[in-house]
Amino acid sequence: MAFSPRTTLQLAAITAVLLLAACSSGPPKPDVDYKQDYDFTKVQKLAFFKNSGEVSGDNPLQLSDIQRNRIDEALAFALRNKGFELVDDASQADMLVSWHLATQNKTDVRTYQSPSYGGYGGYGRYNRYSAYNCWSCSPTQTEVSVQNYTQGTFIVDMIDPEMRQSVWRGVMQSKLKGKHEEDQSRYNTAATAMFASFPPY
Helix, strand or coil, X not given: CCCCHHHXXXXXXXXXXXXXXXXXXXXXXXXXXXXXXXXXXXXXXXXXXXXXXXXXXXXXXXXXXXXXXXXHHHHHHHHHHCXXXXXXXXXXXXXXXXXXXXXXXXEEEEEEEEECCCCCCCCCCCCCCHXXXXXHHCCEEEEEEEEEEEEEEEEEEEEECCCCEEEEEEEEEEECCCXXXXXXXXXXXXXXXXXXXCCCC
16 A cells, blocks of 8 residues: 555654664664774773764654653663663763664655456367466556655664764664554664674674
8 A cells, every 4th residue: 555745754753663663573683883993892881972862854753752761771771781881971981872863755666567357368169278378468567556655764873982983883774664662672672683793892
């Protein structure tokens, strides 16, 4: 079923699933990049960056404090399970955690061939299967399916406070769904997947 651009924007505007709980079969695998010569072994204490939680793009979502807190809690959960300490005072942290959600309106256009039912292969006295045998040679018509959707890109940066730049980045992409997600465990699972290769040693 194809939605109009206006309907798609309305669906995207109410979604709370984001990327951290977008896939029922499991979170997408993140793309990871990091500063090769950085010493991650010295990192013990983490804090959230003051500007973490920004949303941008073609159709920015209006996130509630509850939704932002769920994401923060999930990231903190995954990092604590890695052995890191989360502190409130950023000045005491060895590294800062920052996440960002970017949205982009997309259109998926697919074409396929379907049989035209205007013809008939005939049913002869001496070839009782002629109608069946001629099914593949019946005329076809081209069908076009157009679906508008919102793609979300969830980005997590690990920032060195002295260098004031990201030294590790994880990125997840997925279609955003027009439904609310309240199960914290799904956020936790996706955050764990995001940090599966952090730190990179």
